[in-house]
Amino acid sequence: xxxxxxxxxxxxxxxxxxxxxxxxxxxxxxxxxxxxxxxxxxxxxxxxxxxxxxxxxxxxxxxxxxxxxxxxxxxxxxxxxxxxxxxxxxxxxxxxxxxxxxxxxxxxxxxxxxxxxxxxxxxxxxxxxxxxxxxxxxxxxxxxxxxxxxxxxxxxxxxxxxxxxxxxxxxxxxxxxxxxxxxxxxxxxxxxxxxxxxxxxxxxxxxxxxxxxxxxxxxxxxxxxxxxxxxxxxxxxxxxxxxxxxxxxxxxxxxxxxxxxxxxxxxxxxxxxxxxxxxxxxxxxxxxxxxxxxxxxxxxxxxxxxxxxxxxxxxxxxxxxxxxxxxxxxxxxxxxxxxxxxxxxxxxxxxxxxxxxxxxxxxxxxxxxxxxxxxxxxxxxxxxxxxxxxxxxxxxxxxxxxxxxxxxxxxxxxxxxxxxxxxxxxxxxxxxxxxxxxxxxxxxxxxxxxxxxxxxxxxxxxxxxxxxxxxxxxxxxxxxxxxxxxxxxxxxxxxxxxxxxxxxxxxxxxxxxxxxxxxxxxxxxxxxxxxxxxxxxxxxxxxxxxxxxxxxxxxxxx
Amino acid sequence: xxxxxxxxxxxxxxxxxxxxxxxxxxxxxxxxxxxxxxxxxxxxxxxxxxxxxxxxxxxxxxxxxxxxxxxxxxxxxxxxxxxxxxxxxxxxxxxxxxxxxxxxxxxxxxxxxxxxxxxxxxxxxxxxxxxxxxxxxxxxxxxxxxxxxxxxxxxxxxxxxxxxxxxxxxxxxxxxxxxxxxx
Numbered sequence: 001x002x003x004x005x006x007x008x009x010x011x012x013x014x015x016x017x018x019x020x021x022x023x024x025x026x027x028x029x030x031x032x033x034x035x036x037x038x039x040x041x042x043x044x045x046x047x048x049x050x051x052x053x054x055x056x057x058x059x060x061x062x063x064x065x066x067x068x069x070x071x072x073x074x075x076x077x078x079x080x081x082x083x084x085x086x087x088x089x090x091x092x093x094x095x096x097x098x099x100x101x102x103x104x105x106x107x108x109x110x111x112x113x114x115x116x117x118x119x120x121x122x123x124x125x126x127x128x129x130x131x132x133x134x135x136x137x138x139x140x141x142x143x144x145x146x147x148x149x150x151x152x153x154x155x156x157x158x159x160x161x162x163x164x165x166x167x168x169x170x171x172x173x174x175x176x177x178x179x180x181x182x183x184x185x186x187x188x189x190x191x192x193x194x195x196x197x198x199x200x201x202x203x204x205x206x207x208x209x210x211x212x213x214x215x216x217x218x219x220x221x222x223x224x225x226x227x228x229x230x231x232x233x234x235x236x237x238x239x240x241x242x243x244x245x246x247x248x249x250x251x252x253x254x255x256x257x258x259x260x261x262x263x264x265x266x267x268x269x270x271x272x273x274x275x276x277x278x279x280x281x282x283x284x285x286x287x288x289x290x291x292x293x294x295x296x297x298x299x300x301x302x303x304x305x306x307x308x309x310x311x312x313x314x315x316x317x318x319x320x321x322x323x324x325x326x327x328x329x330x331x332x333x334x335x336x337x338x339x340x341x342x343x344x345x346x347x348x349x350x351x352x353x354x355x356x357x358x359x360x361x362x363x364x365x366x367x368x369x370x371x372x373x374x375x376x377x378x379x380x381x382x383x384x385x386x387x388x389x390x391x392x393x394x395x396x397x398x399x400x401x402x403x404x405x406x407x408x409x410x411x412x413x414x415x416x417x418x419x420x421x422x423x424x425x426x427x428x429x430x431x432x433x434x435x436x437x438x439x440x441x442x443x444x445x446x447x448x449x450x451x452x453x454x455x456x457x458x459x460x461x462x463x464x465x466x467x468x469x470x471x472x473x474x475x476x477x478x479x480x481x482x483x484x485x486x487x488x489x490x491x492x493x494x495x496x497x498x499x500x501x502x503x504x505x506x507x508x509x510x511x512x513x514x515x516x517x518x519x520x521x522x523x524x525x526x527x528x529x530x531x532x533x534x535x536x537x538x539x540x541x542x543x544x545x546x547x548x549x550x551x552x553x554x555x556x557x558x
Numbered sequence: 559x560x561x562x563x564x565x566x567x568x569x570x571x572x573x574x575x576x577x578x579x580x581x582x583x584x585x586x587x588x589x590x591x592x593x594x595x596x597x598x599x600x601x602x603x604x605x606x607x608x609x610x611x612x613x614x615x616x617x618x619x620x621x622x623x624x625x626x627x628x629x630x631x632x633x634x635x636x637x638x639x640x641x642x643x644x645x646x647x648x649x650x651x652x653x654x655x656x657x658x659x660x661x662x663x664x665x666x667x668x669x670x671x672x673x674x675x676x677x678x679x680x681x682x683x684x685x686x687x688x689x690x691x692x693x694x695x696x697x698x699x700x701x702x703x704x705x706x707x708x709x710x711x712x713x714x715x716x717x718x719x720x721x722x723x724x725x726x727x728x729x730x731x732x733x734x735x736x737x738x739x740x741x
Contacts, residue, residue, distance in 0.1 A: 008729045015732070016697035019675035023599070023698070026671040027592050030605075425711060480716075502722050504715070523719050524688075 121365050122290050122396050123311060127387035129380060131296035132307070137399040140289025140312040149174035149224075152267040152321060153248050155240075155259045163262055164323055168230035168240050168255060171267060172248035174223045184218040184225070192241045195219040195226075199238065202229075217241040232256065265318025265368075288313050292399060305375040307384055314368030322360040322370070334385050337361045341378065357381045409451045421446070421509045422520035426480035428452045433484045433520045441514040443471040443486045452478040469548035470494075472537055476525060483537065484520035489547050491539035494519045498528045498535045506537070583623050587616050590633060593699060594640050600679050600694040601644035605670050608644070615639040637709045641691045681731040682724075689724035692717055 152171045156163035173180065187200030197219035215237035216229040226248070228241040236256060243254020252259070289312030295305065319340055323329040326342020333339060339361035357378045360370040369388070373381030414420055414434050423432035429452035439445040447461040460475065468488035475482045483496055483506060495503040506521035519537075528535050539548035594615055598608035619636045682693050688710070695706045703721065707714040 008733065009725055012725055012729045012732065013697075015675065015678055016693075016728075017700070019678040020596075020698045020700075022673045022675055023596055023671065023679070024592065026674050027596055027599075030670055031592065424715070502719070502726075504719060521715060524716065527719055527723075 121288070121311075121363075121367050122391045123309070123363070123367075123369060123388035124292070124391040124395060124399075125294065125307075125309060125384050125387055126389040127383060128294055128307070129296075129305070129376070129384075131298065132294045133297050134292050134399055134402065135295050135297060135306075136293040137396075137402070138291050140291050140310060150267045151248055151265065152324070153250070153264040154262045154321070154324070155250060155255055156262045157256070157258045158260050158262070159258060164329075166231045167262065168228065168232060168237070168250065168259065169324070170240070170244045170248040170250050171225075171227040171229075172221075172246045173225040173227065175225075180225060183220055187216075190217070190238065192217055192219055192238065193244070195221070197241065199234070201234075221246060261317075263317055263320035263323075265315050265321055267321060267324065290396060305373070307374070307376060307381060308372045309369070309384070309388065310372070311363075311367045311369045313366055314362065315366075316362035316368075318368055319360050319362050322358055326356075326358055332359070334359055334361045334382070335363075335388065337363070339385075341382070343378065359385045361385075411449055411451065418447075419511060421511060421518045422484065422507055424480075424482075424522045426450070426452065426478035426522070428478055431475070431480070431482050431522060433482075433518065435511045435514070435518060437511055437513055441486055441511070441516045443467075443473055443484075446473070446484060446486070446518065448473070448475050448482060448484065450475065450477060450482075467550065470519075470537060470539055470550040472550050472552040474552045479525050480522050481525050481527070482520070482522045483552060484518065485537070485550075487517050487519050487539055487548065489539065490541065491547050492542040494537060494539045496521070496523070496528070496535050496537050501528055583620055586623075586632060587620075590636060591616065594636055596698055597637060597694055598640050598644045599671075600682055600698060601641065601690055603679065603683050611640055611644050614643055631708070634705070634709045637695070638711060641695070641710065645687045645691070678728075678732065681728050684731065685724050685727055689720045689727070692720040693724040693728065696721055 150171065150173050152169060154164075154167050154169050156165075156167040160166070184198040187198040190197050190199045197217050199215060199217045202214050202216050214229050214231045215234045216227060217237060218225060218227045219241075226241075226244055226246065228237060228244050228250070230237040230240060232240075240250050240254045243251040245251070289310070291308055291310035293306055293308050295307070316338075319338060320331075322340045322342050326344050328344070329340050329342040331338065332341050339359055342358045342360075344356045344358075356372060356374050357376065358370060358372045359381060360368065362368050369385075371381055371385040371388075373384070409429065411430065411432060417436060417438040418434050419437050421433045421435045423430065425431075429450060431448060431450045434447045434449060436445040436447075444461060447459060449459045452458075458477070470485060470487055470489075472483065472485035474484075487494065487508065491508075494506040494508060496506060497503045504521060504523040504527060506519045509518045509520060511518055519539075534551055534553050537550050537552060538546055541547050591612060594612035595605075595608050598611040598615075599605055602608050602611065615636045618639050619632055623632065682690050685693060691710060692706055695701050695709060701709070703714050703717045706721075707717045710717065
């Protein structure tokens with residue numbers, strides 16, 4: 001850090017301390033004025049009925065609420081465009097829930113149960129698999145209130161055997177450029193309705209998991225992005241893009257003959273519900289939506305079955321958008337309503353072999369309901385969905401209270417011969433590095449265990465790679481990057497570095513019986529944003545001389 | 559990372575508000591209310607909202623205290639609730655703020671806090687949520703990194719990162735005024 005920087009920060013610190021002092025002085029003055037005013041209005045303040053105060057010593061009711069706000073931003077630069085936009089959706093929802101995402105299950109500062117007002121619309125299971133109990137109850141985050149939107153309209157031929165086999169999707173993504181990670185890139189430059197656009201051929205676009213080739217056109221608009229994607233010829237998709245509007249919609253003149261709207265609504269849901277499994281949200285909605293995760297609390301397996309029952313206001317036209325997230329999907333009927341059941345092989349945020357079944361439908365009162373089963377048979381998930389019953393406001397409030405009082409999750413004890421080398425917390429959980437002390441010093445003898453959210457749990461060990469002088473691994477989840485490895489040379493410090501970004505120090509840890517120390521540390525996943533997801537890890541001796549350097553990848557795919 | 563030792567109570571004055579028999583929670587509430595309101599205000603910028611958030615936090619603390627559910631460090635716990643709920647409330651209010659903006663409503667008055675450095679705290683509120691929480695706890699109560707980490711429920715290293723990035727961002731945002739202030 002330069003001397004100029006030091007001087008600026010010193011000046012800032014002085015100003016910060018002064019700002020704190022004047023604020024506290026002002027609050028003291030305000031209290032004094034308030035007491036004086038009360039004394040003059042109520043000759044005997046002690047007569048005030050205690051029952052009207054929410055806690056002993058509480059002041060009178062709050063002043064009328066005024067709003068004076070700023071919005072946080074999230075960076076996800078450096079990701080592929082498609083992933084970036086989808087990640088932006090997830091990030092925006094996470095931002096909507098930020099601040100308390102780590103704490104809702106452990107500090108009691110959970111959702112404000114008095115703010116709902118629509119709890120009588122909520123449905124809760126009348127039947128659950130044996131042993132299942134509510135683990136996590138939250139408001140469904142309201143991304144729109146954060147100025148983020150991801151609205152989608154899908155077109156296809158309703159008379160085709162499978163109308164969704166050659167669909168055209170138009171999406172209007174509303175977000176700051178910072179959130180979107182820069183202008184559209186890749187593919188070929190074209191002009192669409194007067195806009196500079198990029199056209200790309202992709203095998204997996206809006207419909208995650210779709211294997212048929214698709215063309216995708218993306219361009220910037222004032223408030224974000226327009227994306228048109230279709231399993232059609234290049235010229236057909238470009239024609240659709242020419243006729244696209246930000247509603248979002250495509251004028252029939254830009255669509256193949258016979259095409260009509262198949263579904264429309266907010267697309268962010270698919271990202272949202274993937275993340276709900278991880279429990280990575282607190283009650284940041286407006287109380288109209290509710291998502292409850294159920295599982296067997298006594299089952300500590302990493303891939304234990306779980307089911308999420310989520311509901312929020314939404315149009316019936318959005319029911320079929322579930323197909324965009326689950327290409328293996330069929331229409332069905334649930335509780336007498338049109339529904340879609342989707343099946344996937346990937347269990348988001350956890351092990352991949354358990355499978356996921358999602359069922360979505362719209363209730364007549366305007367609630368979109370999604371029941372997502374993880375590691376559960378389809379008929380069991382369907383039984384949960386069919387058995388939903390109206391909940392009372394008290395039941396919903398009790399669920400949220402229970403969530404707020406829940407104890408933090410804990411790791412299983414380490415096996416014999418293993419030791420915990422380093423540990424820390426992530427927004428919704430914890431991580432730890434465990435060494436198999438009976439083996440030789442080797443990065444392959446180190447395991448990272450992670451807990452995230454209500455039920456997310458992973459454990460992974462690298463292969464027996466040996467890359468002296470500094471062997472590294474990295475793990476990226478729950479908004480936290482963890483870097484660890486083995487140091488084969490003597491060093492005083494080890495830091496993660498990238499040009500122009502504050503280095504992050506890693507800790508050095510001894511393992512009994514090992515000749516070489518373990519290095520480990522964690523930092524927010526956006527700390528090195530914009531570094532193409534790769535950073536240097538540098539070891540230096542006590543004199544600051546570099547003695548080892550290696551490079552590691554921090555991307556979610558890394 | 560376990561919470562292994564109590565956070566010392568510091569720097570918060572009494573408001574001398576309650577009457578009647580003094581329970582341990584009464585004393586706790588009197589001692590910490592102003593600090594909780596200040597923390598909530600630094601994150602929301604609205605005094606009414608801050609009072610509301612602080613009151614919510616004290617209410618939640620009281621309930622836990624009353625239940626005997628073992629809040630090991632109520633001062634840290636109450637601050638954590640304030641930090642979380644303040645950000646939560648700010649975000650919930652986003653839609654209403656835009657509605658107010660559309661009808662030309664004025665933002666909250668600063669008259670209640672006449673000597674407060676509103677420019678400074680506005681800049682704090684412009685930071686990402688976690689940075690804003692860290693900075694507020696750092697300046698408002700001069701808490702060391704380990705205590706901030708305990709309050710926010712994260713690793714000290716994470717606090718260091720947020721604090722470093724937050725201070726630099728603040729220095730950039732306030733550069734002209736801060737530098738002028740030094741002359």
